[in-house]
Structure formats: C-alpha cells, structure tokens
Amino acid sequence: MAGSQKINMKLAxxxxxxxxxxxxxxxxxxxxxxxxxxxxxxxxxxxxxxNMDPRIISLFLQFLRRVIKADEKRIKAELxxxxxxxxxxxxxxxxxxxxxxxxxxxxxxxxxxKNLRFKPNPLGTLKIRYTHKEHFLKMQSIIxxxxxxxx
Numbered sequence: 682m683a684g685s686q687k688i689n690m691k692l693a694x695x696x697x698x699x700x701x702x703x704x705x706x707x708x709x710x711x712x713x714x715x716x717x718x719x720x721x722x723x724x725x726x727x728x729x730x731x732n733m734d735p736r737i738i739s740l741f742l743q744f745l746r747r748v749i750k751a752d753e754k755r756i757k758a759e760l761x762x763x764x765x766x767x768x769x770x771x772x773x774x775x776x777x778x779x780x781x782x783x784x785x786x787x788x789x790x791x792x793x794x795k796n797l798r799f800k801p802n803p804l805g806t807l808k809i810r811y812t813h814k815e816h817f818l819k820m821q822s823i824i825x826x827x828x829x830x831x832x
Contacts (some may be wrong), residue, residue, distance in 0.1 A: 694748055701744025702824045708732055712821070726817035731761075731808040735778045738807055742779055746811070748823070749816050759787040762805040763794050771805045779807070 692700070710729035714722045728749075730741050743750040758781045762768055768789050776783050776818065787810075 682763065689756065692743070697740075697744050698748050698823055699827060701748055702820070702827045704737065704744070705730060705820065706742050706824060708737075708751060725812075726814040727810055727812040728817055728820055729808060729810050731806060732800040733804060733806045735775075738779060738809065741809060742781075745811060747809075749820055751811055751816060753810055754785075754800055755813055756781055757785050757787055757810045759808040759810060760789045760805050761808065762789060763792050763801040765794075766801070766803075766805055774804065775807055777797055779809075781809075 682741070693741070708730055710727070710731075712724065714724050717723050730738075732741070745756065746753070755758070758775060758779060760768070760772060760775060762771060771799065772786060772789070772827050775781070776786070792801075
C-alpha cells in the first residue's frame with residue numbers, strides 16, 4: 682500500500698522529544714474532563730493522537746515508546762474508515778506498520794461519506810490511545826519544556 686515505508690533514520694532522543702511533542706501539540710487530543718456518575722468532574726489522562734499518514738504515526742509511536750517509555754500493553758489503536766474501505770486489509774496494514782497487535786485495536790469506526798466528490802484516504806485514519814496518568818503528565822512536562830508559555 683502507498684505510504685507504508687518505514688522511517689529508517691535513527692533519531693536521537695532529544696530530536697524525538699522535539700518531534701513527538703510538536704506532533705502531539707498539533708494533532709493530539711488536548712487535556713479534557715468528563716462528568717462521572719457521582720456528578721463530579723474527573724480529568725482524563727489519555728494521550729490520543731490521530732493521523733492518516735503511517736510515517737507520522739510511526740514517529741509518534743517512537744516518541745511514546747522511547748521517550749515516554751510507554752507500557753506497550755496499554756497502547757491501543759482505533760481505525761476510522763469509510764464504507765468503500767476494506768476493514769480487514771486496512772487493519773492488517775496498520776497492525777504491521779505500528780507493531781500494535783490486533784487484539785489491542787478497539788472497534789473500527791465506520792464513517793459516512795457526506796460528499797461524493799470527497800476521496801477518503803485509502804489507508805483510513807488511525808487513532809493511537811495511551812492512558813497512563815504519570816506518562817500523560819510527563820508528556821505535558823516535555824511540551825512545557827520545549828514550548829514554554831508560548832500561546
């Protein structure tokens with residue numbers, strides 16, 4: 682499939698910190714809260730990153746694995762596809778390109794195509810989800826160190 686090339690360059694950890702924190706700042710889900718059944722608000726400490734380019738997903742996963750030191754078993758994936766996609770083939774592609782086992786893929790989300798002129802990405806879109814409070818706070822700290830009070 683197009684775009685399935687692996688990144689062969691070995692990045693230094695500091696470079697990976699800069700790239701990973703930048704990617705997350707641009708494409709990651711920001712800190713949020715949810716209302717619990719007891720009526721209290723609770724923070725969600727999930728690192729979520731969504732993209733359709735396997736090279737970008739691969740870079741972000743390197744950041745999670747090498748810099749954040751993510752617990753591999755807690756890294757999950759979720760695939761977003763349109764009706765004309767082949768779910769099995771795409772899931773197989775993403776399993777191979779991310780090294781995330783198929784059992785750690787959440788249910789695939791089927792999107793509706795609203796505009797017939799719109800051509801969805803042939804690889805679908807992948808969301809990486811990693812929930813770990815200390816690692817979420819570590820990532821926030823890295824972002825603060827890299828970008829400071831900008832914005």
